[in-house]
Amino acid sequence: DTGVSQDPRHKITKRGQNVTFRCDPISEHNRLYWYRQTLGQGPEFLTYFQNEAQLEKSRLLSDRFSAERPKGSFSTLEIQRTEQGDSAMYLCASSLLDKNTGELFFGEGSRLTVL
Amino acid sequence: AQSVTQLDSQVPVFEEAPVELRCNYSSSVSVYLFWYVQYPNQGLQLLLKYLSGSTLVKSINGFEAEFNKSQTSFHLRKPSVHISDTAEYFCAVVLSGGYNKLIFGAGTRLAVHP
Numbered sequence: 001d002t003g004v005s006q007d008p009r010h011k012i013t014k015r016g017q018n019v020t021f022r023c024d025p026i027s028e029h030n031r032l033y034w035y036r037q038t039l040g041q042g043p044e045f046l047t048y049f050q051n052e053a054q055l056e057k058s059r060l061l062s063d064r065f066s067a068e069r070p071k072g073s074f075s076t077l078e079i080q081r082t083e084q085g086d087s088a089m090y091l092c093a094s095s096l097l098d099k100n101t102g103e104l105f106f107g108e109g110s111r112l113t114v115l
Numbered sequence: 116a117q118s119v120t121q122l123d124s125q126v127p128v129f130e131e132a133p134v135e136l137r138c139n140y141s142s143s144v145s146v147y148l149f150w151y152v153q154y155p156n157q158g159l160q161l162l163l164k165y166l167s168g169s170t171l172v173k174s175i176n177g178f179e180a181e182f183n184k185s186q187t188s189f190h191l192r193k194p195s196v197h198i199s200d201t202a203e204y205f206c207a208v209v210l211s212g213g214y215n216k217l218i219f220g221a222g223t224r225l226a227v228h229p
Contacts, residue, residue, distance in 0.1 A: 031215065040124070043217075045216055102209040
């Protein structure tokens with residue numbers, strides 16, 4: 001069990017640039033989640049995939065954000081035309097379909113700094 | 116909609132002292148309750164959870180939490196803390212029977228001093 005891995009761990013970019021984060025969930029997990037965490041706040045739900053289907057998107061996910069999970073395995077989160085307000089830790093988590101117990105397995109996160 | 120309030124943003128405590136981290140939730144439907152812990156430079160980890168049954172749940176490292184439906188609370192306690200317990204603690208809820216969409220509180224930073 002290699003756990004949930006996220007790449008890159010840190011990204012510094014200039015305002016207006018595009019960035020992409022990748023998440024590799026635990027291999028047998030068919031549910032995948034993206035959260036955003038800003039300083040002093042708890043993680044906020046962004047979006048959820050069941051296999052390759054994106055089943056829910058938060059209103060926090062503006063049109064500049066897009067997430068994909070093309071083959072139901074890894075997922076990418078792209079932010080276009082980054083703004084300083086996008087600076088945050090982006091967390092990925094995964095879980096099993098048949099275990100509605102609330103236990104999510106989180107990666108260590110990708111920290112984005114927009115200058 | 117569900118929401119979680121963690122009443123203390125920071126809790127300083129001396130080693131071997133008892134500690135309580137408070138959590139209140141709001142929901143009109145049945146929920147599951149969780150405490151997650153985030154150690155420095157690490158990802159979130161599940162500490163303990165309440166799904167059903169006994170309202171007192173315990174973790175392997177000495178923490179416990181009690182579900183109180185009438186007070187809509189799920190406070191976390193430990194009778195004697197260690198330096199290694201220094202971390203950020205997040206209370207969370209999810210709709211029972213849902214797909215694990217966790218709603219988190221803002222977190223409580225526990226700082227254990229020697």
